[in-house]
Amino acid sequence: MRTLLGIAALMVSSPPTAGFHYPVSSARGNTRQRTFSAQSVASSYSTVSFSRMVLGMATWSNGQAIREYQDFLATGKSELDKEDDRPSVIVRSSNPASITPLTDAIFALGNGDDVVVTPNEALPVGKYPIYITVPPYELREFIQNLSDEWKARAEDFVFFSGTKFCGVVEPILRDFGMCRDTMSQVVVGFTLPPPGSGLGGVARMPEDMACNIGTDAYGEEKWAGETQSCGKWNGAVASRLDRNGIRCKSTFYREWRRAMWERALYDAVWNVVGAVREDETDHLQVATYFEMEASDMMWELVNGLRGGLAVTLIYGFEDRLFSFAEMRGKGEPCELRDEMFDHILNVFPGKSRMLWEYCNYAKDKKGLLQRSNVPPVPSELSELPSPTRQGNMRADGVI
Numbered sequence: 001m002r003t004l005l006g007i008a009a010l011m012v013s014s015p016p017t018a019g020f021h022y023p024v025s026s027a028r029g030n031t032r033q034r035t036f037s038a039q040s041v042a043s044s045y046s047t048v049s050f051s052r053m054v055l056g057m058a059t060w061s062n063g064q065a066i067r068e069y070q071d072f073l074a075t076g077k078s079e080l081d082k083e084d085d086r087p088s089v090i091v092r093s094s095n096p097a098s099i100t101p102l103t104d105a106i107f108a109l110g111n112g113d114d115v116v117v118t119p120n121e122a123l124p125v126g127k128y129p130i131y132i133t134v135p136p137y138e139l140r141e142f143i144q145n146l147s148d149e150w151k152a153r154a155e156d157f158v159f160f161s162g163t164k165f166c167g168v169v170e171p172i173l174r175d176f177g178m179c180r181d182t183m184s185q186v187v188v189g190f191t192l193p194p195p196g197s198g199l200g201g202v203a204r205m206p207e208d209m210a211c212n213i214g215t216d217a218y219g220e221e222k223w224a225g226e227t228q229s230c231g232k233w234n235g236a237v238a239s240r241l242d243r244n245g246i247r248c249k250s251t252f253y254r255e256w257r258r259a260m261w262e263r264a265l266y267d268a269v270w271n272v273v274g275a276v277r278e279d280e281t282d283h284l285q286v287a288t289y290f291e292m293e294a295s296d297m298m299w300e301l302v303n304g305l306r307g308g309l310a311v312t313l314i315y316g317f318e319d320r321l322f323s324f325a326e327m328r329g330k331g332e333p334c335e336l337r338d339e340m341f342d343h344i345l346n347v348f349p350g351k352s353r354m355l356w357e358y359c360n361y362a363k364d365k366k367g368l369l370q371r372s373n374v375p376p377v378p379s380e381l382s383e384l385p386s387p388t389r390q391g392n393m394r395a396d397g398v399i
């Protein structure tokens with residue numbers, strides 16, 4: 001059901017035209033098995049054969065796309081074929097101070113045969129995903145700086161969102177016409193351990209953060225906080241994670257986007273509501289003691305998303321986010337970092353009055369966000385509501 005709705009939705013979305021053009025895959029319009037060899041990134045890996053659904057998703061909005069969609073339905077498959085994981089390129093920041101744990105995590109989840117490069121270094125020959133792990137605060141410049149060689153490979157880029165490290169990158173990608181159905185994107189639902197967290201000074205292996213939160217009315221398992229991927233390389237991402245015991249849901253862009261904004265809501269609300277407290281607060285405590293505030297702020301931002309970006313979150317988001325905080329939020333500190341202000345907090349359309357009241361409070365009373373341009377609010381928040389265990393106050397009735 002989900003898939004059909006997703007496909008139908010894709011047909012009405014038209015790809016942005018700004019930015020540069022992408023090479024469109026040469027063979028399309030029908031489904032067939034192709035085998036070819038890809039000159040590999042690593043010498044131990046020379047020939048890859050795989051089947052691929054050749055579906056020119058870059059052109060979903062025109063007549064050709066509709067024919068392709070009909071062909072696709074005629075195959076009787078409910079999902080697109082998946083690209084497998086393979087030796088890949090991981091792009092890290094060239095500034096050692098801005099290398100984030102995402103770079104290590106993606107490398108650690110691979111088979112040790114990925115190539116880690118800095119922007120605009122020569123790319124290996126072959127067909128592989130290019131994982132972009134530069135932090136969001138360098139992403140705009142990274143894209144502006146792209147050499148022609150790299151621009152020609154833009155359809156192989158994989159971008160990340162979600163968590164304190166990845167935040168929201170949609171506004172940046174949109175400015176370059178890179179928010180499109182074929183673009184590979186991942187909402188991160190696994191841990192990003194810092195260097196030194198594991199044995200021998202290396203980072204620990206990333207672990208799944210997804211949690212099973214029971215079953216729905218149809219007996220289907222419900223999950224919160226799971227990794228989700230979309231776009232050309234979504235299968236490669238999913239197989240890389242799956243091999244490491246990390247759930248990854250592959251979805252179409254439109255649904256992925258709703259999941260991404262759900263995660264964005266969590267990253268903003270939980271960190272702000274907790275960071276303004278007198279005592280150090282973790283995500284579990286926000287869910288337990290500051291539930292009303294978190295809920296009110298969420299709904300404010302949700303309304304802004306609906307009005308400003310036409311994003312309607314997936315039913316049950318409030319239950320999922322609270323459950324996620326309750327199951328995974330213990331010991332996860334509520335933090336506000338200046339570098340991430342424009343990528344976690346300043347990303348929601350609409351007035352966001354409550355969010356900005358809290359951010360101003362954090363700035364004036366807590367000495368946080370000193371380098372951030374927090375929008376002024378009509379009236380300052382002089383006092384925060386006191387912690388209360390509200391119980392059963394959520395609209396969904398979950399205690």
Ligand SMILES: *[C@@H]1O[C@H](CO)[C@@H](O)[C@H](O)[C@H]1NC(C)=O
Pocket residue numbers: 094119138139141142145
């Ligand atoms: C963009 O290019 C400039 C000039 O070469 C360089 O100094 C800067 O580090 C680059 N930025 C990124 C994010 O790669």
